[in-house]
Amino acid sequence: AQKITQTQPGMFVQEKEAVTLDCTYDTSDPSYGLFWYKQPSSGEMIFLIYQGSYDQQNATEGRYSLNFQKARKSANLVISASQLGDSAMYFCAIGVPRYGNQFYFGTGTSLTVIP
Amino acid sequence: KAGVTQTPRYLIKTRGQQVTLSCSPISGHRSVSWYQQTPGQGLQFLFEYFSETQRNKGNFPGRFSGRQFSNSRSEMNVSTLELGDSALYLCASSLGARIDPGANVLTFGAGSRLTVL
Numbered sequence: 001a002q003k004i005t006q007t008q009p010g011m012f013v014q015e016k017e018a019v020t021l022d023c024t025y026d027t028s029d030p031s032y033g034l035f036w037y038k039q040p041s042s043g044e045m046i047f048l049i050y051q052g053s054y055d056q057q058n059a060t061e062g063r064y065s066l067n068f069q070k071a072r073k074s075a076n077l078v079i080s081a082s083q084l085g086d087s088a089m090y091f092c093a094i095g096v097p098r099y100g101n102q103f104y105f106g107t108g109t110s111l112t113v114i115p
Numbered sequence: 116k117a118g119v120t121q122t123p124r125y126l127i128k129t130r131g132q133q134v135t136l137s138c139s140p141i142s143g144h145r146s147v148s149w150y151q152q153t154p155g156q157g158l159q160f161l162f163e164y165f166s167e168t169q170r171n172k173g174n175f176p177g178r179f180s181g182r183q184f185s186n187s188r189s190e191m192n193v194s195t196l197e198l199g200d201s202a203l204y205l206c207a208s209s210l211g212a213r214i215d216p217g218a219n220v221l222t223f224g225a226g227s228r229l230t231v232l
Contacts, residue, residue: 033217043203045223052217091158095219100171101146101211103221105158 023092138206146211
């Protein structure tokens, strides 16, 4: 079975500062993908960044980067230069293609950006 | 490019009733997945449909069912509603590739918020 653990229920960051949201995962499958999603209060889940298990380099998408440490089974999200609009819930998820499109999500981290 | 469309956005039902939720995926996406989100249980996978066939199913009772049409649009149905079914139901579409995880990025709709009284 696949499992995602997010140990930070809530985080605060000053505007324009960087913040790291933690995510650890567990799977015995060698092929998997790790995903981060943002969920504002409106409810829609917004895809942020993806890291494949075979990718050698850490993924980056604009202000988002993923600190992938395979041996430690961690996939932390780094948001640089935080903006007020970054305030939202953030979910880490794992998907194993061998089991179809079933994603396993963590419990999420609530990020609040302080002006 | 239109996103994933879910209808209705909000609905209120009473215990024992049934409800049908609809999801129109992104054009070209053949996989549609449904998730239930509650404060207590978080995001839980309900089922996935690919080319009109249920490809995967989560651990939910038989009261939860779904289907997919030839145009990839999907519906989910919950019969004999219980108070615990109150949740945000999220639909997500993707290409549905089983080899490359990166091709399975889920694009979510805005959700259907169901309240059961």
